[in-house]
Amino acid sequence: MLFAREGARLVLGDIAEKHARNVIEEIKAEGGTASFLRADVSLREDNERLIDACVEAYGRIDILFCNAGLALPKELPDSSDDEIDRLMDVNVKALMYASRYAIPIMLEQGTGNILFTASKTGLVAQEDSPVYCATKGAAIQLARALALDYATRGIRVNALCPGIIDTPMLRDVARKAPDPDAMWEEISLAQPMGRLGTPEECADAALWLVSDEARFVTGVALPIDGGFTAM
Numbered sequence: 001m002l003f004a005r006e007g008a009r010l011v012l013g014d015i016a017e018k019h020a021r022n023v024i025e026e027i028k029a030e031g032g033t034a035s036f037l038r039a040d041v042s043l044r045e046d047n048e049r050l051i052d053a054c055v056e057a058y059g060r061i062d063i064l065f066c067n068a069g070l071a072l073p074k075e076l077p078d079s080s081d082d083e084i085d086r087l088m089d090v091n092v093k094a095l096m097y098a099s100r101y102a103i104p105i106m107l108e109q110g111t112g113n114i115l116f117t118a119s120k121t122g123l124v125a126q127e128d129s130p131v132y133c134a135t136k137g138a139a140i141q142l143a144r145a146l147a148l149d150y151a152t153r154g155i156r157v158n159a160l161c162p163g164i165i166d167t168p169m170l171r172d173v174a175r176k177a178p179d180p181d182a183m184w185e186e187i188s189l190a191q192p193m194g195r196l197g198t199p200e201e202c203a204d205a206a207l208w209l210v211s212d213e214a215r216f217v218t219g220v221a222l223p224i225d226g227g228f229t230a231m
Contacts, residue, residue, distance in 0.1 A: 002203040003065075004032030009058050013039035013050040014068070041068045042089035047097040051105070060109055063210045064102045066095045067117045073173055076130045084131055091135035095142055103146075103155065111154040113210040116143050117202075118159040120225045136161075140221045147219030156218040158209045163225025164190075165197040192227035 004010055004027040012034060014020040020036050027034040037053055039046035054061045070090045072083055095116050106112025121129060122136030143159040150157065164170065164187050177183040188196050205224045208214055223229045 001027060001030075002200070002207055003063075004034060005030065006207060008032075008063065010034040011050055011054040011057065012036045013041065013046065015040050041066070041094035041098070042086070044097040047094060048101045051098065051101050055105060061102055061105055062109075062112060064098055064106075064112070064114045065117075065206065065210070066098055066115070068094060069117060069119075069169070070132075071129070071169055071173060072131045073128050073176075074131070075128055079131050087131050087135050091132075092138045092142070095139055099142075099146060099157075103150070106155050107150075107153060109154075112156075114143070114146065114155065114157040115206060115210055116140075116157075116159045117206075118143070118161045118221060120161050120163045120223055120229050122159070123161055123221060123223065123229050143221065144219045151218055156210075156215075158214075158218060159221040160202060160206050160209065161221050161223045161225065161229075162202050163197055163223065163228045164188075165199060165202060165224075167199060170196075190228075191225075192231065195226070197224060197226055 001023070010027065010033065012020050012024065014036070015038065017036075017038050024034050024036045035053070035057065037050055039050050041047055051061055051064070068090055070087050072079060072087050074083070099114055102112070102114065116139045118139040119132075119136040121133045122140040125133050140159045140161070143157045146155075147157040174180045174183050188194070202224050205222060209217065209220070209222065
């Protein structure tokens with residue numbers, strides 16, 4: 001919503017079709033421009049289809065924001081092959097597929113921004129999430145490597161590293177805990193600011209990273225974590 005309010009014309013891709021279409025309607029109701037394609041970003045062809053749709057609709061792609069992600073709150077011996085593969089596909093390979101396809105278009109334009117949603121767990125580890133931590137660390141390193149490759153060619157690449165954010169994914173994890181209320185209180189109080197972050201706070205940071213105000217910022221893994229990684 002924030003990007004649309006700032007004038008961005010959007011193509012959204014998601015497997016959660018109902019939710020995405022609701023967002024599209026909200027954007028249009030506020031006078032914004034947006035379209036939706038059902039897409040599974042773990043598939044190379046779906047990433048390419050989304051980018052093609054953007055170029056077809058608007059003639060260019062200025063911002064590639066890879067914001068899909070999955071968690072896996074399990075120790076490594078309890079993680080199945082399928083679970084590991086799915087996290088790698090969504091959290092890492094999707095970023096590679098999308099960037100690989102978008103970069104030549106951005107090079108031809110002479111400009112572009114790529115932003116990955118990583119996590120504070122790409123910077124500092126946490127218990128019971130080794131596969132998730134590994135994928136988020138990979139996302140950060142991919143952003144840094146791409147930033148170096150294209151620093152003189154008009155493309156900036158950065159990673160957003162949210163801390164504990166009040167999202168549907170986190171609430172789903174909490175619901176599966178033995179004592180959801182206790183877990184929620186514990187993770188809230190564990191933050192230096194004594195509360196969880198919000199999606200809106202992450203959106204503000206994401207908007208800045210892809211804006212002209214951050215035109216000298218590339219290769220950054222920016223924590224949005226209320227001070228957690230400062231501990």
